[in-house]
Amino acid sequence: QQPVQSPQAVILREGEDAVINCSSSKALYSVHWYRQKHGEAPVFLMILLKGGEQKGHEKISASFNEKKQQSSLYLTASQLSYSGTYFCGTETGNQFYFGTGTSLTVIP
Amino acid sequence: DVKVTQSSRYLVKRTGEKVFLECVQDMDHENMFWYRQDPGLGLRLIYFSYDVKMKEKGDIPEGYSVSREKKERFSLILESASTNQTSMYLCASSPRQGHTEAFFGQGTRLTVV
Numbered sequence: 001q002q003p004v005q006s007p008q009a010v011i012l013r014e015g016e017d018a019v020i021n022c023s024s025s026k027a028l029y030s031v032h033w034y035r036q037k038h039g040e041a042p043v044f045l046m047i048l049l050k051g052g053e054q055k056g057h058e059k060i061s062a063s064f065n066e067k068k069q070q071s072s073l074y075l076t077a078s079q080l081s082y083s084g085t086y087f088c089g090t091e092t093g094n095q096f097y098f099g100t101g102t103s104l105t106v107i108p
Numbered sequence: 109d110v111k112v113t114q115s116s117r118y119l120v121k122r123t124g125e126k127v128f129l130e131c132v133q134d135m136d137h138e139n140m141f142w143y144r145q146d147p148g149l150g151l152r153l154i155y156f157s158y159d160v161k162m163k164e165k166g167d168i169p170e171g172y173s174v175s176r177e178k179k180e181r182f183s184l185i186l187e188s189a190s191t192n193q194t195s196m197y198l199c200a201s202s203p204r205q206g207h208t209e210a211f212f213g214q215g216t217r218l219t220v221v
Binding site: 041047 | 112141143148149150151152153156164166167198200202208209210211212213214215
């Protein structure tokens with residue numbers, strides 16, 4: 001039931017854009033996105049509740065296609081502080097399932 | 109601020125030992141979760157509890173059990189630790205009301221030797 005993320009890892013230069021995809025085999029009620037920096041707990045970024053709805057957080061936004069059971073996270077004009085591992089989390093009933101993770105590294 | 113506290117940051121245990129990982133949250137959340145984090149595999153759900161004394165299996169419950177005697181505390185038990193249980197363990201909590209964020213503890217890095 002774990003959602004699958006792609007790519008597994010990405011390296012960006014400062015200012016470049018990236019897209020992280022999350023796909024589930026189960027019907028989704030919502031999609032959460034979290035970022036985890038090395039040695040720290042995952043931190044909540046945003047939640048999406050409806051199909052096709054986009055939300056934003058600074059220069060990070062996301063979309064949720066309920067029919068396709070997919071979500072994408074968009075990072076624009078990346079900054080060094082964006083480095084970390086990104087997880088999507090999907091709600092199925094009362095349970096949270098988190099994705100396989102995407103390691104993002106931003107270099108100067 | 110919501111606080112989820114895990115009792116240990118680092119643990120080293122011997123094969124065959126019984127291991128207890130403790131998690132306490134201070135926001136009166138109904139839902140509590142235990143995840144295991146391994147490189148390339150993301151966060152995998154071990155067990156979930158939505159109320160005191162209630163529990164549900166996640167994706168990888170084998171070799172683990174849980175206990176929730178009080179609302180604020182959720183314990184993960186490795187009945188007989190094995191080397192393949194060496195991992196980072198993360199506890200999380202959330203309100204029963206859906207569509208809200210989960211709050212994580214700092215994690216316990218368990219090494220079984």
